[in-house]
Amino acid sequence: MVPSLRNFEDSANLTLEALAVLGETDTSTVWRIERDFVEPSRHTIVLLARGLGISAERMQRTVAADRASHSMTPGSNPLSMSR
Secondary structure, rough: OOOHHHHHHHHHHOOOHHHHHHOOOOOOHHHHOOOOOOOOOOOHHHHHHHHOOOOOHHHHHHHHHHHHHHOOOOOOOOOOOOO
16 A cells, blocks of 8 residues: 555644645645646656655555546546536
8 A cells, every 4th residue: 555645644644734845836836736736747756755754656656646546436536527
């Protein structure tokens, strides 16, 4: 099982704000990534990985697993339009 971005934050005892600072991005970007509102760019993945001290490849797998788990939960993205 691939840990989620939130798991990495928690295990490093980081707040969302602290991860944003370490990842050289803003808190709203991290928030939107965690909630699957946006797919991060490769650049953002590299910055967040560097901030967490993990490889970019591991961060990419983490984000991909987070997105897959959200897509399997009906109605998990409140911005999606379903009929």
